[in-house]
Amino acid sequence: MTFRTEALIPSIYTINALVDGNHVVQLAREAMWREVSVNQPTGRSRSYLVLESLEGEKIAVATRTIPVPEGVDRLLVFSDSIEMPSEGSNWDLSTRPTRWAFPKALNVSVEASEESAWRTQSVVQSWVDAFLYREERTDGNGTVHPGLRPPQVGALHASLGHWRASSKPATVVMPTGTGKTETMLALLVAQRIQRLLVLVPSDALREQIGSKFVTLGWLKKLGVVGSEALFPVVGFLKAMPRDAEALQRILERCNVVVATMSIAANSRASHRATLARWATHLFIDEAHHVSAATWTAFRDEFGEKPVLQFTATPFRTDGKLVDGKVVFNYPLRRAQAEGYFRPISFRPVVEYNSERADDRIMEEAVSVLQADLAANRDHVLMARVHSISRAEAIHRIYSEHAPDLRPLIVHSRQTTVAKQAKPNPPYTYFDALELAELLGISVQAVFLRVRPWPRGATWLQTAS
Incomplete structure (x- = not known):
């Protein structure tokens, strides 16, 4: 099996180590799209594919740890151990948990x-x-x-x-x-x-x-x-x-x-x-x-x-x-004056039943986002709340009613593993983001925020 495709090769690190419990890293090459020829080796071993770029770099891609195949420059292993991508698959390899098995990043702690x-x-x-x-x-x-x-x-x-x-x-x-x-x-x-x-x-x-x-x-x-x-x-x-x-x-x-x-x-x-x-x-x-x-x-x-x-x-x-x-x-x-800020579109959401307020905000917010996405605007929806428990509650609402938008929850108490399993803004691997606290993320497309109103009404703000 041989075919050509474009693949997003994950970032490569020269250094990726813990030194006395603290992370030390050095990037060798950022994630990048490359046109590659995908080949499946013949013979007994069919547990990996070889991606060869136009520059001649050969990367073996495997679903489990294997001996480094002869003649390849790098070995990338899928950590989730699911099936190998095929010709019609999504070759954005950064969307799956992966690790570079060869050559390994340096451990500078020693x-x-x-x-x-x-x-x-x-x-x-x-x-x-x-x-x-x-x-x-x-x-x-x-x-x-x-x-x-x-x-x-x-x-x-x-x-x-x-x-x-x-x-x-x-x-x-x-x-x-x-x-x-x-x-x-x-x-x-x-x-x-x-x-x-x-x-x-x-x-x-x-x-x-x-x-x-x-x-x-x-x-x-x-x-x-x-x-x-x-x-x-x-x-x-x-x-x-x-x-x-x-x-x-x-x-x-x-x-x-x-x-x-x-x-x-x-x-x-x-x-x-x-x-x-x-x-x-x-x-x-x-x-x-x-x-x-x-x-x-x-x-x-x-x-x-x-x-x-x-x-x-x-x-x-x-x-x-x-x-x-x-x-x-x-x-x-x-x-x-120079355009670093965009006009704010105020959209009032009138709902006097407090138990329905979150659902009404979600419906209006998702409606705005879907209209923007349909217009080919690469926009993001963000809901900022005051606590982690509120973030979890809001996340459940979006996950139940808009699962196609792949809602994502981010807060400071998540484990390192949980955070690494999620893409970092402003990449567009997700469409909805709930924040438990202000994380310093600059959202340039759509910003949605829930704000309390003294008389019990609900506000929704958007900027585009």
Whole structure:
């Protein structure tokens, strides 16, 4: 059996390891669609297929662990052990649980410090002359040429300019949706930052921001970072090790470490000192969530090292100004004028029976989403609720009445296995998403939110 098809090959990792209980990863190649020739070997063994790309790479795909077939470059095993895809199947292999059985990702938890230092330095060296100051532009024919957006370019130059003239902490203010995270990534590569510590306010944002650093976000796709630039080694600091030596083992294997402020600032003095000695730069995301006392005490550990705070508002949640000189402030009015925000369509749902309110909201929301999908709009439905129990209740309603939309529930208490079994936004493997808390996900197509009304009526908001 031989046929040609397009297959989405899952991401390949150079490093995928736990170091003292914390995840350290380095991406070798992002998931990508490839035209392949699919061949089933003849003879006794028919337990695998061989996918050969136009570039000559051969990947064996099996439903169980097998010896590595002769002549193949990689072996991909389906973890769910179901039947092999055929000519008419969906060849988006990222929608199924898989693992690369050969070659295996490196386990850096057991390698020598010198080898880790060489690897992380090689990453930084690959960034020399790899960054292009390419700005998005539209020509006279209306064709959009991809690149960094104006607010990202402004924040990038303002931050680099500040670092040339001052060692004091600085703040970058960019409204939600204008690209704060891509600006961080651009600074990492453009400045060739040796060791970066990124602090975020929540576990969910640690996963989201950390995943962006793993892939360098959109920078390679936009041509802002060259294809030869290596991906950084990223550590997700989820639990502080017992002693500073164990923390150092994690840090020295990484180019970037992402942690929550609570883990970093509330750790032992020896741990805080270790973090400050290791990092050459410190980024704070969503800086308006950081209290003055927590932030000041931790910032003092960094001395004269570059510290950059990112926020959508210069005011903290306690109403006071975020510390640090504001070096760039992109006005909300300008963001609106340049199309970073879309008009909101208000759709009232009148239902005075509280027991029927959730069902009525679901009916209207699904109706709007189905109309958008029928119009070939790649939209997503999101319901944000106040607790995990409410999320589970809402999820049951959508699952019962709209199973074809494959409702998905996401919250911070799910196990790692449960989260990994689900695709990450903004990919379109699902159409409905229920959130138990704000996870920092930017939904650009459809946003649906349930809001209480003092008189008992129900609101539904959509943006497209």
